[in-house]
Amino acid sequence: MESLLSNFASPIVLAFVLGIMAKLIKSDLEIPRPLYQSISIYLLLAIGLKGGVELSKTPFMEFLGPAAITVLLGVITPITAFLVLFYLGKFDIDNSAGIAAHYGSVSVVTFIAAIAYVEAAGGTPEGFLPTLVAILEIPGIIVALLIPLAFAKKKQSIKKATREVLTGSSIVLLVGGLIIGYLSGPVKFEAVEPFFVGGFQGALVIFLLELGMITAGRLRDLKKVGAFLLMFGIFVPILHGILAIWLGQIAGLSIAGSTVFAAMVSSGSYIAAPAAVRIALPKANPSLYLTASLGITFPFNIILGIPIYFIVAQWIGG
Amino acid sequence: MESLLSNFASPIVLAFVLGIMAKLIKSDLEIPRPLYQSISIYLLLAIGLKGGVELSKTPFMEFLGPAAITVLLGVITPITAFLVLFYLGKFDIDNSAGIAAHYGSVSVVTFIAAIAYVEAAGGTPEGFLPTLVAILEIPGIIVALLIPLAFAKKKQSIKKATREVLTGSSIVLLVGGLIIGYLSGPVKFEAVEPFFVGGFQGALVIFLLELGMITAGRLRDLKKVGAFLLMFGIFVPILHGILAIWLGQIAGLSIAGSTVFAAMVSSGSYIAAPAAVRIALPKANPSLYLTASLGITFPFNIILGIPIYFIVAQWIGG
């Protein structure tokens, strides 16, 4: 409970709230698009680099189990999401698959916020977790996009979408950063550490200010998307999160690590997935998938989800 | 005298001079607009955050006196400015009120430069001063915009301008930063400190480079605006500055604190005020108010004013 509340007072969460407020009072505050893009590039490269450096210190065997579990969850989560949406939510195939693709992938900012949260709480999550983000980013989207194929045709656009995801800037920066960090190792990394580590949390504050403003824009759509999607955007992540904690701890993750793992598995992508879905499933309504992943699940995870996963992880792992 | 000269050799002042030179030799140097905006956002958020953290450590009673004096000066300064312009300067109502609005408000960069100056001179200004900036930013503009009403009509545009100021990005970032800093407190602030404190002075160097370039563009208008406005732009700030030192020290500010206070009270806004005045008083000539606040008072304060206020503050306070 304590830890749940203390999360509210972190600069990161407060900046997110400030962004929402700024939009609600119709402020003319605007984060210039190039700044937003620059911070994106910086954050992705930074977590890649740090992850790569840590990976270079991790014994391969220790990393194998969590990696396998990640692939498994990348396949399972879009399918559960699809089934819930299609059979319970009565969404059509395109929309169900489109939303599912988002929940199969991962929100990097949620991941980062979870790292910041557990570190502030004194935990030390495994250093190779960013590698898992990179692993998780891809299969979920592809699995979800394959679903409509089981029902119909249009192979070509799936291929295009897969290409889009694999060569997308998030993957290039994340995987590229991992490789650079891995090859450089801790000593050579020192020279760039003040930039990529020292400035990280601060840059995140500005990023979340912008995310708050974008989220506020989506909140208006909340009514339109209906109560089912609202429930979906809260409870399916909790379900996926608990599954991730349980499997993650079996695979050897610490309590801190499994909390972060839960945050990433439960989160919905809103950068890589929308681009891919827009191209592969043009008939899926962006209002639905963006509002779900960005307007519902993202704020839920940032504010309540992560502390909840932490409590559950302590409870399962303790 | 010593301290007066030493100010010339600070990187911040020199960057300002470099900006002016760059424009004079017609260099193609250009600070990209998004960079300029990004540094603005960063600086405002940073002083808000630091101010908020300090405020969380300040006893409420200690802060009350300076806050009251700030509101008082926010009401007085636009009125003195208006009276001087209208009766002595023979400007018309719109122009007098438009310029007065700028001098009622505050130049955040002048404030920051003053902080840097007194800290370099070994002083420790009160931590809650950024709160006073936020308090001072608003009333002065509104008071000045109300003046033409005493003479005429057009209520609607005043309302719009007030909204504009209150929801303007400077206020949102400054006040938002204050609240985040206050709620976070010193411990949670640590994670973002390298970004928001360590990088601050350096970012300011680039910002002042740009300000120098913009100021140089205004210098060409100096001849057009006439000798009266030039005198106004130097002596009214000195007057306001001394008033601020005197009242500030009565309210309990230290020598360092009252120097910074004088800098902010005497300064003319060139971000919030122009936007509001342009909308509320379209007949006021932007050349006059921008040249006065940006082309005259800003460089005067940065280069000579702040050291003068420091000497006066020591003299009054010593």
Added chain:
Amino acid sequence: MESLLSNFASPIVLAFVLGIMAKLIKSDLEIPRPLYQSISIYLLLAIGLKGGVELSKTPFMEFLGPAAITVLLGVITPITAFLVLFYLGKFDIDNSAGIAAHYGSVSVVTFIAAIAYVEAAGGTPEGFLPTLVAILEIPGIIVALLIPLAFAKKKQSIKKATREVLTGSSIVLLVGGLIIGYLSGPVKFEAVEPFFVGGFQGALVIFLLELGMITAGRLRDLKKVGAFLLMFGIFVPILHGILAIWLGQIAGLSIAGSTVFAAMVSSGSYIAAPAAVRIALPKANPSLYLTASLGITFPFNIILGIPIYFIVAQWIGG
């Protein structure tokens, strides 16, 4: 050999390679233009500032020799380059002079990479080297642009091009930074040090990512420009580099310093020179000079050239 290989694993070189890869796999990764410009401004100002601070600590006599050698090489290198291109390469006058202008000037990033390299190898290059960059940037371009005059007319555009170089943003930032650093001195510089020194290497990583992407775009032109230019882009820099090491050490530079000096003298400009050449010699083909300096010499120097110069410098100086 050891040092040659270790250079491959530096984050800076790896980021350059990542940029090339990103383009080859047709990733949609894009460094926003304002970010690229901002980092340019930052890097130039930062090396200027650091150079100026160091210069303020250097006895004038120590600096005189290297400065004289720099001017000398600024005159020699474009002439050797021109002669090779015109007589051996059979390029026409405009193209020979256009390419020569690039090799007379200097690539700031190559300079920075060389500093980073020798520092990582434990060397301490002279602090005044950035001053030499500023000195070298100009004469080479002008000498090269004067060459076609010996053959023909069009004085006016040369004048324009000279103005262009002298007031160009790189020179303003570099020289401006030098002067600011010199006047501020080490004590006043401290406040801006975390920004301009701490963040330097990290910012460079992002910059080289972009340079890699631009270079990849030029690689496609490699076939078109022919084998002669490829040879030229590798062996003329080696020639110039060895000349620079030899003369530099005579003028008193250390082994580390003469390595960096070789890197700058051998490098080809791709910021100041193209702008000047485009205006003064419109008939020179940009594909030739940009591919040579950016597509051939730059990657060669970054990856192989610098380690080679280091070995040669040790060998000559040891």
Added chain:
Amino acid sequence: MVTIITERYLKKDILEGIKELGAKGYTTSDVSGDGSRGIRATDFEGRNVKIETIVNKDTGNKILDFIADKYFEDYAVITYVYEVKVVRGDKYF
């Protein structure tokens, strides 16, 4: 096609105005410029804004009058019109 180039500060106002007058959509972009009157109120904001809206003749004329009446005297603004053929144009008028 009605095109309006003006100071950034007026963007919000003008967009509201043209929507009220019946424009179904608009496109904006950041531009710079210099004009005959040289009013410079936006050093910091740096740039003008260009607003383009495809409307029918009637709405177009209303917009022109609105801009001329409300902004022409005090603000930097230029407005011009040209004919375009819109694919599936019915959607937009």
Added chain:
Amino acid sequence: MVTIITERYLKKDILEGIKELGAKGYTTSDVSGDGSRGIRATDFEGRNVKIETIVNKDTGNKILDFIADKYFEDYAVITYVYEVKVVRGDKYF
């Protein structure tokens, strides 16, 4: 002159398309906008893209059909045409 304003995601696709149909060149710029249908798929990317290409009548019509068939139903897109006189126009058609 054919002008297409659409979602950023489609830029690559459309440029390829118009080149295949015979456009000799194009100019793109970043714009913002709002339309009648209000499809918003690009919160993050923030902006639309404007593609302008000068082509002869024939190619122009092919481009219009291509856009209408392939993108009109599912994407935010507007296309319009107007006549321009190009200096040394032969180069471009």
Added chain:
Amino acid sequence: MVTIITERYLKKDILEGIKELGAKGYTTSDVSGDGSRGIRATDFEGRNVKIETIVNKDTGNKILDFIADKYFEDYAVITYVYEVKVVRGDKYF
């Protein structure tokens, strides 16, 4: 309306030129593009610039000639013209 799309480096020059020829104002914007000749001199600067100026027929023709003579051969440049109706047009010619 005369529109010129060209390399960034030429912006200052061309603006001076058209002002001398009698243009009372202009609007510029940053654009990207690709053309038939594919001269690429501005990797780093990244973009082209679009210059739009509303002028009378006479000045327009002078500008066209000026651009064609001075820049057409060696630089990436395209120029086109179309008619626009300007509100309170007298101010601009």
